[in-house]
Amino acid sequence: MQVIVIVLNKVECLEKLLEKFGETGVRGATILESRGMAHSLSEFSELSFMASLRMLLDPEHQESKTIFAVVDDDQIETVSKAVNEVTGGLDKSDTGIMFAMPVSYTEGIGGKK
Numbered sequence: 001m002q003v004i005v006i007v008l009n010k011v012e013c014l015e016k017l018l019e020k021f022g023e024t025g026v027r028g029a030t031i032l033e034s035r036g037m038a039h040s041l042s043e044f045s046e047l048s049f050m051a052s053l054r055m056l057l058d059p060e061h062q063e064s065k066t067i068f069a070v071v072d073d074d075q076i077e078t079v080s081k082a083v084n085e086v087t088g089g090l091d092k093s094d095t096g097i098m099f100a101m102p103v104s105y106t107e108g109i110g111g112k113k
Contacts, residue, residue, distance in 0.1 A: 001103040004079055006067040007034060008096040013086050014065050020082040021069070028109075029069035036064060064096070070109055076100055 008014060014031070021029060071079060080098065087095045 001070055001106065002073055002076055002100040003103050004067075004069050004071055004076065004098065004100045006069075006083060006096060006098045007036075008065045008067060008087070009036075009094050010087050010096060011063060011065050017067075017083065017086045020086055021079070024078045024082050025075065026069055026071055026079060029067050032066045032068075034064045034066040070103055070106060 006017075008017070018029070069079070083096075083098055084090055090096055090098060
């Protein structure tokens with residue numbers, strides 16, 4: 001099993017992505033409100049280098065959604081394809097990131113493992 005973590009900057013894609021997960025057999029996920037470090041730091045005007053960074057950031061993009069899902073190893077590729085299809089590709093700027101890590105123990109997900 002793997003925990004897949006998706007930090008979705010294109011929050012407008014969340015509903016479609018969750019629908020796609022349901023279609024592909026992802027049984028459940030947890031969604032958290034999140035915010036990137038650069039956006040948080042840009043609020044502190046006393047940091048002089050952040051003033052120039054502010055111009056590079058999309059002022060409309062204030063939040064992200066972080067999605068956690070525990071999936072079987074063979075679902076990673078399916079989830080990756082779904083995320084890239086719905087978002088238009090994580091290789092595009094300010095879309096999001098995704099990574100997976102092995103899970104050695106679970107409880108409450110279909111019983112103890």
